Amino acid sequence: MTFIGLFEILVKIIGAIVIAFLGVVIGLFYKGIDRKLAARMQARVGPPIRQPFMDFFKLMIKENIVPENAVPWIFNGAPVMTLVVSITILFYMPIGSISPLFKGYGDIILIAYLLTIPAIGMVVGGFSSGSPYANIGAQREMVMMMSYELPLVTTIIAIGWKLSQAYPQLNIFSLVVINAHPIWGLVGPLGFVGAILLFITLAIVTPAELSKIPFDAPEAETELAGGLLVEYSGRNLALFSLADAVKTVVMASLTIVLFFPYNIAHLFTLSGVFATIIDLLFFLIKLLLIIFVEVTFIRVAVARLKIDQVSFAYWVPVSIIGLLGLMLIVLDTIIV
Amino acid sequence: MSKMTYSIPIGPVHPSLKEPMTFNFEIYGERIEKVNLAPGDNHRGIEFMGMQRNPVQIIYLAERICGICSASHPFAFCKAVENAAGIEVPERAQYIRVIIAELERIHSHILWAGVAAHELGFDSVLYISWRAREEVLDLLEYLTGNRINYGIFMIGGVRRDITEDQIPRIRKTLEYYKDIYGKIEDIFLKDPTIALRTKNVGVLTKEDALRLCAVGPTARASGVKKDIRQDQPYSAYADLNVKAITPDVLTGEVNGDVYDRIVVRLLELVQSLEIVEQCLDNLPSGEIIAEKKLVKLLNQLKRAKGRGVGRHEAPRGECIHYIKLNESELPEVWKARAPTYNNLMAWVPMLLGQQIADIPIVIASIDPCIACMDRVTILNKDNGQKNILTKKDLHELSVQKTRRITP
Numbered sequence: 001m002t003f004i005g006l007f008e009i010l011v012k013i014i015g016a017i018v019i020a021f022l023g024v025v026i027g028l029f030y031k032g033i034d035r036k037l038a039a040r041m042q043a044r045v046g047p048p049i050r051q052p053f054m055d056f057f058k059l060m061i062k063e064n065i066v067p068e069n070a071v072p073w074i075f076n077g078a079p080v081m082t083l084v085v086s087i088t089i090l091f092y093m094p095i096g097s098i099s100p101l102f103k104g105y106g107d108i109i110l111i112a113y114l115l116t117i118p119a120i121g122m123v124v125g126g127f128s129s130g131s132p133y134a135n136i137g138a139q140r141e142m143v144m145m146m147s148y149e150l151p152l153v154t155t156i157i158a159i160g161w162k163l164s165q166a167y168p169q170l171n172i173f174s175l176v177v178i179n180a181h182p183i184w185g186l187v188g189p190l191g192f193v194g195a196i197l198l199f200i201t202l203a204i205v206t207p208a209e210l211s212k213i214p215f216d217a218p219e220a221e222t223e224l225a226g227g228l229l230v231e232y233s234g235r236n237l238a239l240f241s242l243a244d245a246v247k248t249v250v251m252a253s254l255t256i257v258l259f260f261p262y263n264i265a266h267l268f269t270l271s272g273v274f275a276t277i278i279d280l281l282f283f284l285i286k287l288l289l290i291i292f293v294e295v296t297f298i299r300v301a302v303a304r305l306k307i308d309q310v311s312f313a314y315w316v317p318v319s320i321i322g323l324l325g326l327m328l329i330v331l332d333t334i335i336v
Numbered sequence: 337m338s339k340m341t342y343s344i345p346i347g348p349v350h351p352s353l354k355e356p357m358t359f360n361f362e363i364y365g366e367r368i369e370k371v372n373l374a375p376g377d378n379h380r381g382i383e384f385m386g387m388q389r390n391p392v393q394i395i396y397l398a399e400r401i402c403g404i405c406s407a408s409h410p411f412a413f414c415k416a417v418e419n420a421a422g423i424e425v426p427e428r429a430q431y432i433r434v435i436i437a438e439l440e441r442i443h444s445h446i447l448w449a450g451v452a453a454h455e456l457g458f459d460s461v462l463y464i465s466w467r468a469r470e471e472v473l474d475l476l477e478y479l480t481g482n483r484i485n486y487g488i489f490m491i492g493g494v495r496r497d498i499t500e501d502q503i504p505r506i507r508k509t510l511e512y513y514k515d516i517y518g519k520i521e522d523i524f525l526k527d528p529t530i531a532l533r534t535k536n537v538g539v540l541t542k543e544d545a546l547r548l549c550a551v552g553p554t555a556r557a558s559g560v561k562k563d564i565r566q567d568q569p570y571s572a573y574a575d576l577n578v579k580a581i582t583p584d585v586l587t588g589e590v591n592g593d594v595y596d597r598i599v600v601r602l603l604e605l606v607q608s609l610e611i612v613e614q615c616l617d618n619l620p621s622g623e624i625i626a627e628k629k630l631v632k633l634l635n636q637l638k639r640a641k642g643r644g645v646g647r648h649e650a651p652r653g654e655c656i657h658y659i660k661l662n663e664s665e666l667p668e669v670w671k672a673r674a675p676t677y678n679n680l681m682a683w684v685p686m687l688l689g690q691q692i693a694d695i696p697i698v699i700a701s702i703d704p705c706i707a708c709m710d711r712v713t714i715l716n717k718d719n720g721q722k723n724i725l726t727k728k729d730l731h732e733l734s735v736q737k738t739r740r741i742t743p
Binding site: 041042043044132133136213214216217220221222223224225300301302303304305306307308309 | 342343344345350351352363366453454455456457458459460461463464467527529530532533691692693694695696
């Protein structure tokens, strides 16, 4: 009993290290692809795909400056917290046909909570750096968090509720269950439209969660010179850039789990290790497509919004789209 | 309830500023309550340098006052010297000057459009518009030998002719811009996010524009029909019947906001294309310079006595050069006044009550050229501190100076 318990713990620890490492590497790699694609769309050559790795290693050997006005332990702790929590969310994510590492311990509601922590980490870091720019950035990040939570939760709840109607016996908020039962197969035509609306909602929430244009008001380069991150340098900034890369993977994975959890291994009648590998590769391709749509494409196609416009956008139009999607799914279920 | 404001400095070095300049803002939440401008970070003593050189050398110095206005400053300066020394410029040179000045306007306005898009966080438009700008820079290089500092202006004319076989190349560029103009207009005037960020932002009323003596597109966007090319036509403009452009031509109303400034600049782009085309159609033949021999010209300038004022409608507004020649090799006074100097104070009414997020685009909306504008920095020699002079002090100093130079 104790031996099996120990073994399980060991597997979990090794798994955690592997997932953390892969999450960071894939995150940085996709960041490089994102930058390259954005550059090509803007008629530029763009940096090489390995640029984010080079940036990271360069930042690691740079001096880490803590400003005089900063509160050092919070200032240094915020990037670590942001990165750790971003990676932790990955442990709850099913990847392809691989079950999440912390299977059975947490569900999508926990993820909705965990997703706020990187943002809070950045807010805390911004407030503690003692710079007016970072201060304004932190205020904006808080306002933005309050704005996008409602549409985000609407999406999650809608899908959970639909699953609970279809499979009352299952633990419907568990990501494994959601991953195994794609929403599109459960709904009628009305619900299908509703699900598309929910997907749009999540696609609009993602850039805000990642502080990307048009919702990058907290970091706005031309206004706040980097906002939240203005005082960060060296190792701390490197950790924030890792956290950003991992968060991108997390948000794209969330979209995949909620809307596109399909696997292709059974099409090739594969099983065992090959099936896992094929599904993993398919998952990575899906990840790339989702990142392209939700991050790269949106950020080259629009201008930055002001913070009041961001709040309005989330509270009124995006919330309405999300609630409409929820209502359509409910209607669909009731009518059928 | 008392308002808790806090202050944030923008500048001297800040990503939203392309040149050094300091702003101190009093902010309440996200709203700007008070604006304090502190220019003087980019003063290079260029007028003093000029007064150690002969007028022909100053042309090249004037060109380097600012990289973008490198046709406007020498244009105004040459006009000032010609005015002072009574030199008549041949007609063909007048036309070539106007062609270069209008090509410069095209490149300056497209450059501005790119910068404005960058300030809005719309980098794609920055890259696309700057790519479109390359065409006119290539043309300028083809005509003058340089992309930026053209070195084509000369007292009494121009240094290079536009030959018959160069004209098709110019027309090709004009066609290129006519082709892509629709796209540029589409991007800037139809894009919903740009409209969201620029409409009713940084409003300058007509009254304020008149009171603060705003010039150029900044004034025209507020409905002031002011353009030297229209009001006091000079060079080839006298033959061309240029009209000042206000935004109501396109949109039917004048709001004086950032959006209107975009509209005015885009319309001026078309206007410049038309002017260049007309100049090419009517290009007279003849000499391109009044006095070919440089030594003779310098001798003539050395003997000249008098004052001259040269005015030119630069892309940013009216650019004035004043020169006083006093029978010596060096000019006694050289004074340059760039358009940004006038538009500076217009920032205050534009920025008050706006949000922090509007600062970059409102600052960029007058197309500031700090290098052109920074002419004065007053330092107290004893303690090295900067003094702030009020209007009264400046008046006092002016009176003293007048007494000193007119005994």
